[in-house]
Amino acid sequence: MTPGTAVLVDVVVLVIVAVAAWQGWRRGGTALVLSVVGAVAGVFFGGWLATGWDPSSAVLLVVAIGVGGLVGLGLGHRLAAALATRRSGGRLARPHLLDRLVGVVAHGALALVLCVAAGALLADAGPADLGGAIRDSAVLSATSAHLPSATQVVDRVPGLGRVVAAGGTS
Known part of the structure; x- marks a missing residue:
């Protein structure tokens, strides 16, 4: 080296x-932050939910964590898109300074x-x-x-x- x-x-x-x-x-950062927060929340929720259903099934747990993370990611991204269009009157606006x-x-x-x-x-x-x-x-x-x-x-x-x-x- x-x-x-x-x-x-x-x-x-x-x-x-x-x-x-x-x-x-x-x-801007709103979409990324909300998507990451949604994905993390989905992973936690999916893990918690799968543990309650069948604590012995690792496959169910992996699927629940993966699906929970993807659903949370999608919901966070959708929320960010809704906030962006609402703020701009239905069209895609340039991000504000804070964003x-x-x-x-x-x-x-x-x-x-x-x-x-x-x-x-x-x-x-x-x-x-x-x-x-x-x-x-x-x-x-x-x-x-x-x-x-x-x-x-x-x-x-x-x-x-x-x-x-x-x-x-x-």
Whole structure:
């Protein structure tokens, strides 16, 4: 691994985040925030519902979590679209300043989290030099230090521990 490879990884990540933030400025953040909130709520509701139906069925749990997340995502997106058309009198309006600022933060943060997830996959399954550069990346390391661990996420979603145990990963 060459000395500047980790810096190159940082530059690539920061460019991805900047492009996502620019898209957030152009589109606004209401739709993204409501969609993510809906998806997370759907995952929790689906996990809770499946645990109440048949606590021993991991397949039912996976389907319920997946369907719950998709339904919540759709409902959040639909609510955002309804708010946008109501605000603009039935036509698609340009986002207001507050919506643009929320968009910059939301889109940039989502891109950064996705870069951390992709980096973790590449560090484990990619070439050794790339994995080392990803592990040495200051941006990815600092971001992942502030994100919840997989164990913390599994402990929060009802029944998700069974899905992880059935998959053989932790």
